[in-house]
Amino acid sequence: MFGPHFWRMKELILSGTLNPLKDLHLGKLALTKFPKSPETWIHRRWVLQQLIQENSLPSLVTKGNLGAAPVERIHRLVQEEMNVCSEAAGRYPSNYNAWSHRIWVLQHLGKLTIKVLLDELSSTKYWVSMHVSDHSGFHYRQFLLSSLIGRTVTDSNLLLQNWMVNVQNPRLLKEEESAGAAASCAEEQSVDLPRCLEEELELCTELIDTYPGHETLWCHRRCLFYLQHHLKNRIPLLSAVVSSVGSNDETLNNSHCSPAISHMAQAMDVDGLNESSSKQVYTQETKRLKRAPVQDSFGPEMEYRFINEVLSTCRDVDQARFATAYRKWLFIGD
Amino acid sequence: MRLYSLSVLYRGDPKVRLLKAAYDVSTFSFFQRSSVQEFMTFTSQLIVERSELGSRASVKEQEYLCHVYVRNDGLAGVVIADNEYPPRVCFTLLDKVLDEFSRQVSRADWPSGSPATISYTALDGHLSKYQNPRDADPMTKVQAELDETKIILHNTMESLLERGEKLDDLVSKSEVLGAQSKAFYKTARKQNSCCAIM
Numbered sequence: 047m048f049g050p051h052f053w054r055m056k057e058l059i060l061s062g063t064l065n066p067l068k069d070l071h072l073g074k075l076a077l078t079k080f081p082k083s084p085e086t087w088i089h090r091r092w093v094l095q096q097l098i099q100e101n102s103l104p105s106l107v108t109k110g111n112l113g114a115a116p117v118e119r120i121h122r123l124v125q126e127e128m129n130v131c132s133e134a135a136g137r138y139p140s141n142y143n144a145w146s147h148r149i150w151v152l153q154h155l156g157k158l159t160i161k162v163l164l165d166e167l168s169s170t171k172y173w174v175s176m177h178v179s180d181h182s183g184f185h186y187r188q189f190l191l192s193s194l195i196g197r198t199v200t201d202s203n204l205l206l207q208n209w210m211v212n213v214q215n216p217r218l219l220k221e222e223e224s225a226g227a228a229a230s231c232a233e234e235q236s237v238d239l240p241r242c243l244e245e246e247l248e249l250c251t252e253l254i255d256t257y258p259g260h261e262t263l264w265c266h267r268r269c270l271f272y273l274q275h276h277l278k279n280r281i282p283l284l285s286a287v288v289s290s291v292g293s294n295d296e297t298l299n300n301s302h303c304s305p306a307i308s309h310m311a312q313a314m315d316v317d318g319l320n321e322s323s324s325k326q327v328y329t330q331e332t333k334r335l336k337r338a339p340v341q342d343s344f345g346p347e348m349e350y351r352f353i354n355e356v357l358s359t360c361r362d363v364d365q366a367r368f369a370t371a372y373r374k375w376l377f378i379g380d
Numbered sequence: 381m382r383l384y385s386l387s388v389l390y391r392g393d394p395k396v397r398l399l400k401a402a403y404d405v406s407t408f409s410f411f412q413r414s415s416v417q418e419f420m421t422f423t424s425q426l427i428v429e430r431s432e433l434g435s436r437a438s439v440k441e442q443e444y445l446c447h448v449y450v451r452n453d454g455l456a457g458v459v460i461a462d463n464e465y466p467p468r469v470c471f472t473l474l475d476k477v478l479d480e481f482s483r484q485v486s487r488a489d490w491p492s493g494s495p496a497t498i499s500y501t502a503l504d505g506h507l508s509k510y511q512n513p514r515d516a517d518p519m520t521k522v523q524a525e526l527d528e529t530k531i532i533l534h535n536t537m538e539s540l541l542e543r544g545e546k547l548d549d550l551v552s553k554s555e556v557l558g559a560q561s562k563a564f565y566k567t568a569r570k571q572n573s574c575c576a577i578m
Contacts, residue, residue, distance in 0.1 A: 079409065137407070139443075176381045176512070179464050256514065257466055361528050 052089040059096060066093045074130050077144075081137035087147045097123065098155065120155055124162065127151040132173060135183065145182040149189055160237050163194050167242070171249065178257045184266040191246060191273055198239055243274050251352065259364035264372050271349065271376070346376050381464040382407065384444070385420040386473070386507045388481050388500070389428045390490040391454045396429045399485075399493045402503035404511070415561040422556045423537070424448075424458035430540040431456070437532040438467055439540065449474040455482055455490065468528070469513040477506055 058064035073090050080086065101116050127148070134144035156162040167190050174183045247270050254263045349372075356369045387401040398421060405413040423446060427439055431450045439446040443463050447470040450456040457474040461467075485493075485500050510516040534540055537547060551557060551565050 175514075177464065178381065257464070260464070 049085065052085060055089065056092065059093065066097050069093050070126070077130060077134045078137065081134040081141055082143050084143055087143050090147065091150060094123065094127070094151070094155065124151060124155050127155070128166070128169070132170075135173070135180070136177075139177075140180050140182045142182050145186050148186060152193075158193050158197065160194065160197055163190050163197070164237060164242075166190055167246075175249070175253060178253055178260045179262045181262045181265065184262055187246065188266065188269045188273075191243065191270075194237060194242065195239060195273065195277060198237065239277055240274075243270060243277060246270055247274070254356070254365075258360055258362035259368070261364070261368055264368040267372065268375060349376055381513070382462045383459060383465060383470075383507055383510055384462075385417075385424065385458070385460045386477065386503055386510075387421070387424045387458045388477065388503070389424065389456045389458065390493065391428050391431075391433065391450055391456050392491050396425045396456075397491070397493060398425060398495060399490065399498050400481075400495050400500050400503055402507040404507055414558075415564050418557050418561045419565075420460050422551070422554055423460065425556065426537070426550065427458055427540065428456045435532065436471060436530065437534060439534040439537060441537050445470075447471060447474065449478065451478060453482075453487070466513055467531075469510070469517055471531070472517055473506065473510055477503070 055064065055069050059066050059069060070090065070093055073086055073093075076086050077083065098120075101119060128151070131144045131148040131151075135141045138144075152158055152162060152166065167187065170183065170187060174180065174187060177183050247267075250263060250267050250270060254260075254267070257263070353369050353373045353376075357366060360366055360369070383404060385401060385403045388399045390397045390399055401421065401424070403417050403420065405416050408416050423441070427437070427446055427448045428450060431437055431448055433450055433454065434452045436449045437447070439448070440463075445461050445463055445465070445467065447459045447461065447467055448456065449471060455478050457478050459470040459474060461470055480502060481500055485498055489498065541547065541550075548569065552562060554562075557565075
């Protein structure tokens with residue numbers, strides 16, 4: 047039904063007849079009536095890609111469709127897309143198309159900078175609090191958090207690589223200088239990841255207590271628990287390397303980016319369907335955890351306490367069921 | 381997490397009278413709004429009609445939950461919410477509204493009242509304020525007064541009906557529903573669409 051329409055729009059844009067921004071505006075209106083429409087979202091990405099390409103051509107700085115300075119243009123585009131996604135998400139529950147578009151925009155326009163990730167965490171907090179069974183909304187937050195972890199690990203991997211270079215060639219930089227450079231590099235990119243995850247867990251707790259019986263919140267909790275354990279593996283590693291000079295090769299070799307983060311950040315099946323596969327990933331992780339130095343300010347013990355508290359005070363049948371399932375999930379990995 | 385309607389009714393004998401109602405249909409497309417509103421009135425009346433004096437119940441219909449409280453004196457309230465909105469807050473709201481209503485509107489006016497004749501204006505404000513449950517009421521996790529085990533749960537509207545009664549018949553006979561709404565209902569039923577009632 048929409049095919050010929052979008053084909054025509056592409057023609058008009060490529061021939062320079064139609065301003066891509068106008069097309070985006072029209073699409074926004076269409077989404078108020080058809081918030082899920084995959085073709086509308088796909089076309090939207092095509093238009094945005096045209097604008098990205100245009101933006102990277104210096105010759106079009108004055109002639110281009112966007113008007114302001116390049117960085118400013120992109121920032122405005124990103125913000126507008128966030129609004130469009132948010133509205134569409136509100137019009138249809140668990141609107142996968144809207145949320146995956148949102149992720150695409152962050153990746154291709156927002157470049158997944160720490161700033162944009164943190165901004166998005168802050169600006170979607172209220173939304174998810176008012177849509178506690180919207181799985182896609184919470185999955186988005188899991189994506190933001192695991193991207194932040196990935197970002198920090200990448201940056202710290204770069205730091206480690208720099209450090210290794212400096213350690214092997216001490217004449218290139220004086221020891222103090224390289225430590226100073228490493229420190230300021232860490233500062234620039236710094237985000238208090240443990241604190242981020244803690245706050246997210248607090249939010250999750252608050253919502254579980256306030257709105258009993260929503261499976262989405264318990265799925266979110268599982269993901270957070272997993273992310274925190276992943277994080278624990280890396281932070282001690284980095285501070286150990288930066289603070290000590292003669293770090294041994296073994297420790298450095300262990301600092302690889304685990305693809306498992308993205309696996310767990312995907313939609314989680316509550317027990318029954320996918321238990322065996324998530325169980326496998328988790329037990330692999332716990333084996334690694336047991337080798338690493340144990341620094342558990344947040345561990346399963348706290349979670350067991352939380353579960354017991356919920357079970358002793360809740361009066362919602364579903365809540366009790368989810369709490370029990372969560373306990374089973376934790377126990378399997380223990 | 382939304383509230384769609386808040387109504388005060390009187391469970392008379394034999395008929396149920398709507399005394400006052402407030403609606404929030406802003407999330408529905410413009411074309412649907414008046415039909416949706418009519419169906420919410422229809423549903424609220426039907427639920428009160430089929431509930432005993434002194435009872436509380438929650439009736440599930442697709443992704444909506446209708447919470448009802450019928451007092452012993454016949455005054456009743458219905459909140460229609462989505463399935464995210466915490467039921468406990470709905471019942472708190474109903475208690476509060478019926479209490480306030482009974483103090484402002486004389487009992488003598490209830491058996492013959494209608495939205496046009498009843499002067500009680502607080503309903504829209506309450507509906508709007510309670511859209512965010514955390515703003516409206518401090519969450520009390522232990523509500524000693526409300527015994528949740530006594531709230532009857534109905535999984536469908538059908539379970540309210542008598543044996544042999546059909547919802548389709550009630551819809552077509554209803555005085556509350558306009559012709560367009562009835563037609564809309566018939567089409568939705570035929571398509572087995574997800575919005576048969578609303």
